[in-house]
Amino acid sequence: MVTIHLVNLRKTFGDVIATDDVNMDLEEGKLTTLLGPSGCGKTTLLRLIAGFYIPDRGRIFFDDRDVTEIPPNKRKTGMCFQNYALWPHMTVFDNISYGLKMKRMNGMKYTPAAIANRVEKVIDLVHMQGLANRTPHQLSGGQQQRVALARALVIEPDVLLLDEPLSNLDAKLRHEMREEIMRIQKELSITTVYVTHDQNEALSISDMVAVMDKGYIQQYASPKEIYARPQTIFVADFIGKCTFIDAEITSLGEYMKARLPDGQVVSGRSPLEGYPFQVGERVRCAVRPEDLQTERTDPTDNEIMGVANEVVYLGSNLEIHFKVGDIDAVSLLPPDAPASKGDKIRLFAPRANVMVLPLGGVDALRKIPGHPLYSQPAAVSSSAA
Ligand SMILES: Nc1ncnc2c1ncn2[C@@H]1O[C@H](COP(=O)(O)OP(=O)(O)OP(=O)(O)O)[C@@H](O)[C@H]1O
Ligand SMILES: [Mg+2]
Numbered sequence: 001m002v003t004i005h006l007v008n009l010r011k012t013f014g015d016v017i018a019t020d021d022v023n024m025d026l027e028e029g030k031l032t033t034l035l036g037p038s039g040c041g042k043t044t045l046l047r048l049i050a051g052f053y054i055p056d057r058g059r060i061f062f063d064d065r066d067v068t069e070i071p072p073n074k075r076k077t078g079m080c081f082q083n084y085a086l087w088p089h090m091t092v093f094d095n096i097s098y099g100l101k102m103k104r105m106n107g108m109k110y111t112p113a114a115i116a117n118r119v120e121k122v123i124d125l126v127h128m129q130g131l132a133n134r135t136p137h138q139l140s141g142g143q144q145q146r147v148a149l150a151r152a153l154v155i156e157p158d159v160l161l162l163d164e165p166l167s168n169l170d171a172k173l174r175h176e177m178r179e180e181i182m183r184i185q186k187e188l189s190i191t192t193v194y195v196t197h198d199q200n201e202a203l204s205i206s207d208m209v210a211v212m213d214k215g216y217i218q219q220y221a222s223p224k225e226i227y228a229r230p231q232t233i234f235v236a237d238f239i240g241k242c243t244f245i246d247a248e249i250t251s252l253g254e255y256m257k258a259r260l261p262d263g264q265v266v267s268g269r270s271p272l273e274g275y276p277f278q279v280g281e282r283v284r285c286a287v288r289p290e291d292l293q294t295e296r297t298d299p300t301d302n303e304i305m306g307v308a309n310e311v312v313y314l315g316s317n318l319e320i321h322f323k324v325g326d327i328d329a330v331s332l333l334p335p336d337a338p339a340s341k342g343d344k345i346r347l348f349a350p351r352a353n354v355m356v357l358p359l360g361g362v363d364a365l366r367k368i369p370g371h372p373l374y375s376q377p378a379a380v381s382s383s384a385a
Contacts, residue, residue: 001028002062002076002158002191004049009058011044018044019215022058023372027208029189031182035202036212037238042195043163045212049193050161051075062158073103078152079161083168086136086147093119093132096150103155122150125184142173149184160185160192166201178205199239203227211235216362217372229271231365233357236286243292243329245285247356249277255300255351258283262325266302268354274368275358284357289319291353292331294345301348304329308343320345 009022019041026032034042047053049060051072060068067075086095097119100110110118123132126146136144145165152160165181166174182205185192196202202209203223210220211234219231230236233244247258247266255267256277268285270277277283292304306322306329318333322345331347339345358364365373 001189003028004159004191004193005059005061006045006049007059007061009045009048009055009060011041011048011053011055017215019048019212021373022217024210024217024220026191026193028191030207031185031192031194031205032208032210033194033196033202033206034210034212035196035199035238037197040212041215042197042212044215046079046161046163046193046195049159050077050079076155076158077161078155078157078159080148080152080163080165082164086144086151088136091133091135092123092128092139092147095136095147096122096154099151099155118154118156119150122154125153125187126150126180140173141169142177145169145177146180149181153184153188153190158191160190162192163195164197165194166196174201181205203239211238213238213361218362218365220372230286230355230357231272232361233284233286233359234361236355236357241289241330242286243289243327243331245287245324245327245329247283247285249279249281249283249356252277252279256356258285258356260285260325264304266304266349266354267300267351268302268356269352270356270358272357272364272368274370275364276367277356277358282359284359286355286357287329287349287353289330289332292329292347292349294333294337294339294347296348297350300351302351302354304347304349306345306347308339308341308345311339311341322347 004026006022006024010020011018022045034045036042048055051070054069059066097115100115100118123129126149128146166177169177178201206223209223209226211218211226213234219226219235226235226239236242245260247260249256249258250265251257255269257265257267259265266285304324306324308320308322310321312319316335318335318337318339320331320333320339322329333339362373365371368374
């Protein structure tokens with residue numbers, strides 16, 4: 001098993017900063033996802049780990065071994081591409097065994113018997129028994145994905161790299177294959193990096209999630225932590241739903257007070273430890289729908305008045321969209337909650353669940369001592385460096 005250390009990585013293509021200031025340790029045997037919108041640098045980071053790109057600066061270590069300039073075939077990584085990249089004229093067996101045939105062990109080629117043995121094992125592992133002689137066009141999308149996975153695993157890699165492996169599959173198959181990947185990953189305890197732009201997929205499959213935007217890691221934490229304590233406005237918005245309200249800080253402390261544009265004052269807490277908030281600073285308050293309820297649970301709860309403009313019945317819940325002044329807000333209530341369109345409703349938000357976030361995204365993180373981005377050059381000037 002291998003722990004991957006990414007130290008201060010940057011990769012540019014001409015003027016484009018594909019990824020920058022990446023500092024992460026990906027723990028051995030864990031599944032880490034790189035999650036973010038199209039173009040945020042996920043594939044670039046994965047390809048740096050695989051060795052298909054060399055970084056402009058920074059180092060990559062597999063345990064203590066510096067692999068930054070080591071070619072892909074010497075890194076013991078297995079990679080699965082988004083489009084499977086199977087050879088259409090080859091059988092399942094030949095597709096899977098190709099990598100082994102190319103590979104020499106101690107200067108010797110694998111014997112045909114050793115190859116057959118290994119291929120049979122991974123075919124079992126991905127549940128493709130009996131299909132070894134088919135060619136890819138005789139397989140379903142899910143089966144082709146299993147072959148691609150088997151091909152990545154047959155070389156017994158230390159690190160498994162998966163780039164949006166399920167994006168070509170329909171919803172049901174995607175779910176099924178997601179479970180399969182988790183099963184295989186746990187069975188082999190293989191350090192895995194999984195690229196996706198699907199939030200639900202990332203939350204359900206990962207030990208750790210790195211949320212990326214515009215080339216930067218915005219947060220690297222467990223799925224629970226990412227949802228409950230988003231560190232930037234981008235993360236709060238990208239993972240799950242939130243109501244955002246701009247405000248200005250009027251007092252500091254564990255619970256800060258902030259004034260909304262209509263003069264109401266709310267009390268909230270920042271999920272961002274160590275950030276130097278200041279009185280008078282403009283911030284954004286974020287509240288999850290399930291944290292806006294019709295019952296008061298504590299005298300310190302914030303009270304917010306709004307007008308319901310849409311009530312959506314979701315079976316297990318009611319989703320109420322409402323206006324607080326000019327702001328669109330959303331609340332998730334029990335299915336029997338008395339709420340109809342046009343109602344004036346009073347909602348309560350515990351002050352621990354009103355998340356106060358600084359404006360400025362990644363640049364705000366740079367102000368936090370001990371943060372992986374602390375005192376790195378500012379995002380704007382790094383493009384000129
Ligand atoms: N070979 C390249 N040459 C020039 N620019 C590139 C190259 N590869 C990536 N880029 C640019 O780098 C940025 C990051 O691209 P990357 O492929 O890593 O994004 P991604 O997060 O994988 O996106 P997607 O979800 O669409 O696959 C983008 O702006 C992209 O246009
Ligand atoms: Mg990509």
